[in-house]
Amino acid sequence: MRPALDRLQQIEHHLLGRPSAAAAAQWQVQLLTDPKLAADAQAQRQLYDALRQAGRRQLRQELDRIHERLERQSRRRGWLRAATDGLRRLLPGRPQPDQ
Template sequence: MRPALKRLQLIERHLLGHPTATEAAAWQVQLFTDPELATDTEAQHLLYQGLQLAGRKQLRQELDLIHAQLAGTARRQRWLQAALHAVRRVLPQALRR
């Protein structure tokens, strides 16, 4: 595996995993020996936050669209019910004539 991918895998394991005490200690040693690791880790953490926010925004948009569709359906149903009610009221009168 390429070194860059190994590094990314290491960072992901730290950010997304649940490290044991031994792994956490090893991480601290790596941070001490590799000054760029903290910067790379922070960049990856910010990327994850951005992806999470984008996902939430997309979900909110989808939920808003569903809500609008349901509200539109309810309005159409209310209109249809009102129209049918009016027809039912008028129909008996029209049949009596």
């Protein structure tokens, strides 16, 4: 594997994985002694945070659209029920709507 990919894999392992206590301590030493690694790790952390926020925004928008659609359907059913309640009362043998 190329050195840049090895470095990225190492950063991802420490940011996304669950390194052991010894590996985490060694990672902290590496960050302190290698400013370029610390900068790369910080940039990768910011990228993950931005992706997470974008995903949450997208999910919120999808949930809002679903909620709006369900609310519209509920209002339509409510309107139809109100419009037909009078007819239901006139028809013999039909169950009366709950009031």
